[in-house]
Amino acid sequence: MALVEALTGAGYNVQLVHDDTETTWESHGWVSIMDSSANCLTRNEDVQHNRKYSQRAQTLQDMAAAAIAAMDTHAAVAGSPLARTISPEAAAAV
Numbered sequence: 001m002a003l004v005e006a007l008t009g010a011g012y013n014v015q016l017v018h019d020d021t022e023t024t025w026e027s028h029g030w031v032s033i034m035d036s037s038a039n040c041l042t043r044n045e046d047v048q049h050n051r052k053y054s055q056r057a058q059t060l061q062d063m064a065a066a067a068i069a070a071m072d073t074h075a076a077v078a079g080s081p082l083a084r085t086i087s088p089e090a091a092a093a094v
Contacts, residue, residue, distance in 0.1 A: 002057065003031070006064035012071060033067040035074065042066040 004014050029049030033041045046052050047059045 003033075003060045003064055006061065007033075007067065010064075010068050012068070031063065033063060035071065041070040 004016070007014050029046045029052070030044065031047045032043035035041055042063050044059055044063055047056060047063070052059065
């Protein structure tokens with residue numbers, strides 16, 4: 001849940017969605033972060049795959065940083081629907 005905690009800690013709401021499509025042993029474990037319009041902000045093809053387990057914590061941090069940067073960029077555009085629900089400071093105080 002490190003990825004969810006990083007995003008909610010930055011003041012963003014998170015909705016988890018499971019894709020139950022069966023994949024292969026070689027190609028599974030992907031995670032993507034989408035905005036409210038279903039645009040992909042960041043994706044990693046094998047973050048949850050066993051062969052990448054030792055790198056997972058750093059990969060999730062990198063994904064959170066990429067998603068937050070993308071959402072902050074979108075939020076800076078006038079009228080963007082992507083915005084923090086609370087400030088990062090307020091989120092950190094909770």
